[in-house]
Amino acid sequence: MKFIELAQYFKELENTTSRLHMADILYRLLKSCSGEEVDKVIYLTLGELLPPFTGVEMGISEKLSLEAISKATGTKLSQVESIYRQTGDIGETAATLIKWEGKGLSVVQVYDELLKIAKTRGTLDKLMALISLLRGLSPLCAKYVMRIVVGRLRLGVGEATLLDALAMLAGNRNWRQDIERAYNLCSDLGLVARTLLEKGIEGVKGMKLQVGYPVRMALAERVSSAEEIIKRLGKCAVEAKYDGLRLQIHKSKDRVEIYSRNLERMTEMFPDITSAVLSALAHVEDIIFEGEAISYDEETGEFHPFQITIQRKRKYGVYQYSKEYPLKLFSFDLLYVNGNDMTEEPFIERRRTLENLLSGKQDTILLSEMRIVETAKEIEEFFQDAVSRGLEGIMAKRLDAPYTAGSRNFNWIKLKRSYRGALTDTVDVVIVGYFYGKGARAKLGIGALLTAVYDPSTDTFKTISKVGSGFTEDEWIRLKNLLDEIKLPHRHARVDSILEADVWVEPKYVVTVTADEITRSPLHTAGRTITEPGYALRFPRAVGFIRIDKKPEDATTVEEILRLYQLQRKVSTEGET
Numbered sequence: 257m258k259f260i261e262l263a264q265y266f267k268e269l270e271n272t273t274s275r276l277h278m279a280d281i282l283y284r285l286l287k288s289c290s291g292e293e294v295d296k297v298i299y300l301t302l303g304e305l306l307p308p309f310t311g312v313e314m315g316i317s318e319k320l321s322l323e324a325i326s327k328a329t330g331t332k333l334s335q336v337e338s339i340y341r342q343t344g345d346i347g348e349t350a351a352t353l354i355k356w357e358g359k360g361l362s363v364v365q366v367y368d369e370l371l372k373i374a375k376t377r378g379t380l381d382k383l384m385a386l387i388s389l390l391r392g393l394s395p396l397c398a399k400y401v402m403r404i405v406v407g408r409l410r411l412g413v414g415e416a417t418l419l420d421a422l423a424m425l426a427g428n429r430n431w432r433q434d435i436e437r438a439y440n441l442c443s444d445l446g447l448v449a450r451t452l453l454e455k456g457i458e459g460v461k462g463m464k465l466q467v468g469y470p471v472r473m474a475l476a477e478r479v480s481s482a483e484e485i486i487k488r489l490g491k492c493a494v495e496a497k498y499d500g501l502r503l504q505i506h507k508s509k510d511r512v513e514i515y516s517r518n519l520e521r522m523t524e525m526f527p528d529i530t531s532a533v534l535s536a537l538a539h540v541e542d543i544i545f546e547g548e549a550i551s552y553d554e555e556t557g558e559f560h561p562f563q564i565t566i567q568r569k570r571k572y573g574v575y576q577y578s579k580e581y582p583l584k585l586f587s588f589d590l591l592y593v594n595g596n597d598m599t600e601e602p603f604i605e606r607r608r609t610l611e612n613l614l615s616g617k618q619d620t621i622l623l624s625e626m627r628i629v630e631t632a633k634e635i636e637e638f639f640q641d642a643v644s645r646g647l648e649g650i651m652a653k654r655l656d657a658p659y660t661a662g663s664r665n666f667n668w669i670k671l672k673r674s675y676r677g678a679l680t681d682t683v684d685v686v687i688v689g690y691f692y693g694k695g696a697r698a699k700l701g702i703g704a705l706l707t708a709v710y711d712p713s714t715d716t717f718k719t720i721s722k723v724g725s726g727f728t729e730d731e732w733i734r735l736k737n738l739l740d741e742i743k744l745p746h747r748h749a750r751v752d753s754i755l756e757a758d759v760w761v762e763p764k765y766v767v768t769v770t771a772d773e774i775t776r777s778p779l780h781t782a783g784r785t786i787t788e789p790g791y792a793l794r795f796p797r798a799v800g801f802i803r804i805d806k807k808p809e810d811a812t813t814v815e816e817i818l819r820l821y822q823l824q825r826k827v828s829t830e831g832e833t
């Protein structure tokens with residue numbers, strides 16, 4: 257396939273807002289790929305070169321890309337910059353200035369070249385390679401290549417839509433489940449697509465988890481009482497719920513990789529955990545397990561709040577910080593060990609095996625606190641004890657449940673401190689736009705965010721709230737800068753909104769908010785139907801800054817909002833009786 261053909265498909269995708277139409281375009285695109293091309297086409301369509309967990313990034317700044325356009329086209333840098341300012345789009349800038357037809361490069365050629373640039377270390381070498389690539393590209397090809405280079409392709413294609421297209425390609429929509437399962441196990445859509453093309457659906461069904469490919473994480477549902485946990489699970493395990501960072505740890509011999517909740521590779525952020533894993537599990541060849549990393553005060557033995565645990569990436573040099581705020585990892589699940597896939601084993605078997613593996617004495621890689629309980633009273637006691645020690649709450653787990661990769665269900669149930677009071681759980685929302693604001697905030701040029709929750713059934717983001725408090729002035733300034741980088745000339749294709757933001761942005765950043773309650777509102781689209789209004793957050797306030805560990809699709813879902821709304825009504829009616 258020539259890259260120009262791919263660029264034509266990108267153009268088609270860019271011009272549609274209908275998910276069905278998008279899936280159809282993708283289906284046609286994937287159908288015309290060979291096995292060798294299909295994975296590359298998928299990554300490029302998502303604006304990537306490889307799945308995010310590989311940690312491969314282009315490493316080209318806006319400034320460097322403008323310089324490349326200037327050098328490749330023989331245009332003065334100031335003129336390139338001026339076109340860029342007018343269009344606000346690096347792709348349009350390149351397309352406007354390129355006057356040649358290009359060399360008719362294939363998708364694989366362009367992809368290989370981009371990957372080479374990403375892997376090149378020196379800035380000058382990257383620049384030279386990009387210039388020579390640009391000289392071989394037609395205006396339309398250069399438009400999309402440049403957007404990929406700076407990480408702003410923005411076709412609006414979500415993973416769920418790509419999964420639909422793959423199911424169409426497999427020839428039977430019933431196979432979507434098998435395709436999704438394979439994706440949940442390896443988090444690599446390119447690999448799934450390539451397997452489908454080369455080995456057919458049976459090959460996809462046979463895909464297994466592998467060390468080095470993060471497994472999409474199993475998630476928990478909420479309830480509001482210990483009784484409900486017992487009603488749903490019967491005899492079950494309860495564990496302390498630590499408010500830290502969820503990590504999935506992969507070890508193969510003396511190599512360790514660490515992945516975050518949104519499956520990004522974070523190994524470098526945790527040198528302390530890496531070396532502790534190597535020594536605690538030296539006797540184990542291969543393993544994939546999960547736990548919650550949390551920083552604690554060595555003097556008092558108390559856990560620090562989540563905000564301190566996550567700061568290690570942002571603020572200081574990792575090494576110094578890890579000494580200042582040491583981490584403990586509370587391990588709670590085992591997915592794979594020495595060639596054995598454990599995900600289909602009952603939870604309690606996985607836990608017992610993990611306990612055996614971690615029985616040696618050391619003080620960083622620990623086991624989560626767990627107890628088997630049979631009555632609501634025992635759960636209540638465990639809960640009260642956890643809360644009194646400053647923990648967030650508890651997690652209850654079904655004893656015979658498999659590890660359900662990539663799914664949120666009642667195999668795991670969280671019961672948090674906050675459900676018991678007036679407010680329900682916090683909600684994770686995606687920023688889809690912002691308002692300039694009035695009064696004192698107007699001088700900052702940003703007064704409130706327009707935020708949304710995720711609707712997996714349509715792969716869209718539905719608005720739920722304007723958020724105007726909870727950030728410091730400094731944070732508002734940082735937010736505005738970050739959002740201006742991903743500004744869009746119109747509402748994003750995957751955003752469903754009645755309100756008109758002053759500035760629309762690409763759905764990229766997730767923030768956690770608390771609110772007094774969830775109410776019905778005609779202004780928002782979350783949960784809205786033809787006859788019923790949507791849902792909104794009342795008095796929302798941001799907690800902390802951007803959630804670096806969540807992708808937009810990891811935001812709270814519309815379905816969860818409906819359940820939270822019901823939970824809240826239940827808690828308030830119980831309170832009245």
Ligand SMILES: Nc1ncnc2c1ncn2[C@@H]1O[C@H](COP(=O)(O)OP(=O)(O)OP(=O)(O)O)[C@@H](O)[C@H]1O
Nearest residue numbers: 475476495496497498499501502548588624651670
């Ligand atoms: N013992 C434990 N077992 C499982 N998860 C735990 C445990 N302790 C803490 N956690 C954390 O709790 C998270 C689930 O709870 P919570 O809803 O508070 O987090 P979230 O990030 O908002 O939601 P989610 O991860 O479910 O989207 C897990 O993803 C995990 O990071």
